[in-house]
Amino acid sequence: MRRRLFALLGLLFAAAAVFAWLRLRRPTLPPPPSTARLEELKAQRDALQARFRQAVIASGEKSLADAPRAGIMIGIPTSFTASVLEQVVTGLFGETTLTLKNLKVHKEGQVRAKMLVRKKTIGDYVLDVQIHQVQGLLRPGKPTLVFGRDTVNVTLPVHLAEGHGEATLHLEWDSKAFAANLVCGDVDITRAVTGGVVPKDYEISGSFAIANAGDAIILRPRFPDLAVRIFVDPSEQAWAVVDGVVKEQAKGCEMALNKVDLKAKLAGILGRGFNVKIPQKIFKPIRLPAGVRQSLQVHGLELALHVTPAGLVVANDRLWYGANLAVSSKTQPSGPKAPAPPVP
Amino acid sequence: MRLPAFAVGALVLLPACQHREPPEAARARATEAFLGTQIADLQKLVSKAESGQLSSQDRIAIGLSEETAKALIGASLPPEQVIGGRIRLTFESVQPIFRGNNAALLFQATAHGVRVPSATARLELGGGLTNFRIEKGTLTSTVHLSHFKVLDTSLGEMAGDVLEALVRDNLAALGERIPALEIPVHLEQSIAIAGLDAGVVVTKPGVLPLEMTLAEVLPVGERLWVLLEVKAGPWQKAAAAEKSP
Numbered sequence: 001m002r003r004r005l006f007a008l009l010g011l012l013f014a015a016a017a018v019f020a021w022l023r024l025r026r027p028t029l030p031p032p033p034s035t036a037r038l039e040e041l042k043a044q045r046d047a048l049q050a051r052f053r054q055a056v057i058a059s060g061e062k063s064l065a066d067a068p069r070a071g072i073m074i075g076i077p078t079s080f081t082a083s084v085l086e087q088v089v090t091g092l093f094g095e096t097t098l099t100l101k102n103l104k105v106h107k108e109g110q111v112r113a114k115m116l117v118r119k120k121t122i123g124d125y126v127l128d129v130q131i132h133q134v135q136g137l138l139r140p141g142k143p144t145l146v147f148g149r150d151t152v153n154v155t156l157p158v159h160l161a162e163g164h165g166e167a168t169l170h171l172e173w174d175s176k177a178f179a180a181n182l183v184c185g186d187v188d189i190t191r192a193v194t195g196g197v198v199p200k201d202y203e204i205s206g207s208f209a210i211a212n213a214g215d216a217i218i219l220r221p222r223f224p225d226l227a228v229r230i231f232v233d234p235s236e237q238a239w240a241v242v243d244g245v246v247k248e249q250a251k252g253c254e255m256a257l258n259k260v261d262l263k264a265k266l267a268g269i270l271g272r273g274f275n276v277k278i279p280q281k282i283f284k285p286i287r288l289p290a291g292v293r294q295s296l297q298v299h300g301l302e303l304a305l306h307v308t309p310a311g312l313v314v315a316n317d318r319l320w321y322g323a324n325l326a327v328s329s330k331t332q333p334s335g336p337k338a339p340a341p342p343v344p
Numbered sequence: 345m346r347l348p349a350f351a352v353g354a355l356v357l358l359p360a361c362q363h364r365e366p367p368e369a370a371r372a373r374a375t376e377a378f379l380g381t382q383i384a385d386l387q388k389l390v391s392k393a394e395s396g397q398l399s400s401q402d403r404i405a406i407g408l409s410e411e412t413a414k415a416l417i418g419a420s421l422p423p424e425q426v427i428g429g430r431i432r433l434t435f436e437s438v439q440p441i442f443r444g445n446n447a448a449l450l451f452q453a454t455a456h457g458v459r460v461p462s463a464t465a466r467l468e469l470g471g472g473l474t475n476f477r478i479e480k481g482t483l484t485s486t487v488h489l490s491h492f493k494v495l496d497t498s499l500g501e502m503a504g505d506v507l508e509a510l511v512r513d514n515l516a517a518l519g520e521r522i523p524a525l526e527i528p529v530h531l532e533q534s535i536a537i538a539g540l541d542a543g544v545v546v547t548k549p550g551v552l553p554l555e556m557t558l559a560e561v562l563p564v565g566e567r568l569w570v571l572l573e574v575k576a577g578p579w580q581k582a583a584a585a586e587k588s589p
Contacts, residue, residue: 032368045386053564053565059393059396072528072529074406075405077403079401289554324412
């Protein structure tokens, strides 16, 4: 009886063992792929990658093949670079004022007139104009940008726009000879006048060198100083003042001063203009906004990145910059790092 | 009483009486699956590019090589992790794989028993880079662990299964311990240009604001390409000009 029980139990155990093995065993896997199968898949993947690359190049990424191969590559579209340059250059010039202060112009001379039988000096005049301030505004036009091998050539039309100024006109008239002194005497008049500047167009030509700044692309300006000549334009008020200066004199004197021809003299001395030099340092280097970092902070650990530039390529579609990085751990800024808590 | 206990124990242990698949076979299987995914993803990408739906020309392109990513992630691997109070897990190395429109990461790790340090196992953990984003001018992505494999173990099949279960249960938490990958580029949010005060000529300073947004991530040809949509302007004048010496 006991033997039968053991035999039955043994049978049951064997059945349970087979059942458990069948239910709980790891699923039977098919044979792993052969090396040839994996190579075939890799070739298929690589062919698709090549096709993708061709599609990208065909869509306009012409310079991808010429880009410097490096650990990190940055490609900045020339369209974006042009947009940055255009806006920076026009932005700067749109906020530029030329201000001339305390300028003095001087003219003196003698006036001769026929007195009875011969010409005699009837007086000396001294005309001084003190320009306290005259200001002109620059208005940039749309720049023309041409990308070269490692430069961007820039031509910027600039319009010297309206301005305004204040000046003091001082006239001294010293009558000579008895008759002149009798009819006119001496005149010493000072009047405040206003004016503007004569609008004029200029063209600024120069370039930005595209250079590798170690961790980014920088555009360095190469422009000559720009010589601008400002011509002061007396206002209607100024001419009226000059007319008034003459007309307010006695008749004899008015005739003498008409001989001076104040308006012509004034126009002559102001018409020579004033030179202003716009220094080339008005242009600043422009650092393009994507560059390689020199360090990283990761979980409190500072990693130093040693950047070795690998090349700069200026293509029609992109400015390519490549750099290789060597990573080294610098310091742990906040003392020894605490051990990470165990994963629960 | 001893016989039934033995019988039950034997029943429980029975399923483990199968050999773990050799690491080479497991790796070949995983490689086949990964290549299949790459091919499927590339086919979609190629048709997108060929139909002109992939725009790249006016975007900033940043390309990070597998080698550089390996150096960056490798230098920032987390220290030893204790899992469930029983296993010490150390990340030994990482291999980024930027191919077939997949940004995958393959970590090699070793595990030691907390109580029995001589008991060791070698693991391979796989995952990828996800959630690419720009944060304060930094291009970042999160490391996500999705699977793992115990390659070989001195623990025996049983303990190997226990280790697998422990790692499986803690895989997400382990992934969170791996620092995000910061792509080492600085992305400026504006270009500031100083003005000039040279007496006669005065130019006010200004700022050109920039707006950068992530457009595409393309892990192809052993390189992780990130395309950024970028807009510049309009120019804004700032307060004061620098005084020229």
